[in-house]
Amino acid sequence: MSNANEKRQAGEAAIRYVEDGAIVGVGTGSTVAFFIDALADLKDRIQGAVSSSEQSSAQLKKHGIPVLDLNTAGPLSIYIDGADECDPHKRLIKGGGAALTREKIVAEASQKFICIIDSSKRVDVLGTFPLPIEVIPMARSLVGREIVKLGGQPVWRDGVVTDNGNWIIDVHGWRITDPVALEKQLNQLPGIVTVGLFARRPADVVLMGSQEM
Ligand SMILES: O=C(CO)[C@H](O)[C@H](O)COP(=O)(O)O
Numbered sequence: 001m002s003n004a005n006e007k008r009q010a011g012e013a014a015i016r017y018v019e020d021g022a023i024v025g026v027g028t029g030s031t032v033a034f035f036i037d038a039l040a041d042l043k044d045r046i047q048g049a050v051s052s053s054e055q056s057s058a059q060l061k062k063h064g065i066p067v068l069d070l071n072t073a074g075p076l077s078i079y080i081d082g083a084d085e086c087d088p089h090k091r092l093i094k095g096g097g098a099a100l101t102r103e104k105i106v107a108e109a110s111q112k113f114i115c116i117i118d119s120s121k122r123v124d125v126l127g128t129f130p131l132p133i134e135v136i137p138m139a140r141s142l143v144g145r146e147i148v149k150l151g152g153q154p155v156w157r158d159g160v161v162t163d164n165g166n167w168i169i170d171v172h173g174w175r176i177t178d179p180v181a182l183e184k185q186l187n188q189l190p191g192i193v194t195v196g197l198f199a200r201r202p203a204d205v206v207l208m209g210s211q212e213m
Pocket residue numbers: 027028029030031032081082083084093094095096097098099100103
């Protein structure tokens with residue numbers, strides 16, 4: 001099965017977690033796009049969605065699904081999002097689409113995080129996919145130097161500006177055997193807005209192609 005078909009299958013499978021009357025947390029990316037298309041069929045049975053990006057907001061609105069503000073929506077029952085890598089403990093690397101900050105916020109606000117992936121995303125150890133880090137622009141070089149001290153190779157995602165007006169550094173060369181510790185350590189560096197490790201708050205359910213882990 002191709003990656004696109006697996007993404008579609010995972011995206012459509014997540015629909016069964018959507019309950020009547022829910023406000024649904026919605027992530028970003030090509031897998032989530034399949035979920036949003038499927039969610040359109042249920043739009044009269046949900047209150048709306050809290051979106052993690054301008055890209056997903058546009059697709060939700062195109063389908064006539066109300067996009068709500070997180071501050072007024074309050075705690076959410078579910079969050080549906082993709083990932084760039086997923087380890088056996090459902091810990092993730094995210095941010096390939098540069099939406100990691102809002103994704104982490106909406107995930108944190110949600111009781112259950114359903115992660116939808118194709119099989120290429122499953123790894124034993126995180127880090128083959130370069131780790132995205134959102135930084136305040138003036139701190140790019142400072143953060144880069146700190147990453148080098150930690151053995152990583154920082155690469156500025158030149159030309160990309162996040163929905164929050166910040167920049168992305170992709171860190172190559174890390175084999176992340178303790179993602180919880182690395183997430184905590186990086187979160188302490190001034191200038192880092194969000195680390196694309198979802199380890200302290202991993203996914204609760206992973207739907208991969210036709211399989212559920
Ligand atoms: O973290 C993300 C965006 O910031 C995406 O979830 C991740 O990049 C996976 O994308 P796709 O479903 O297109 O493979």
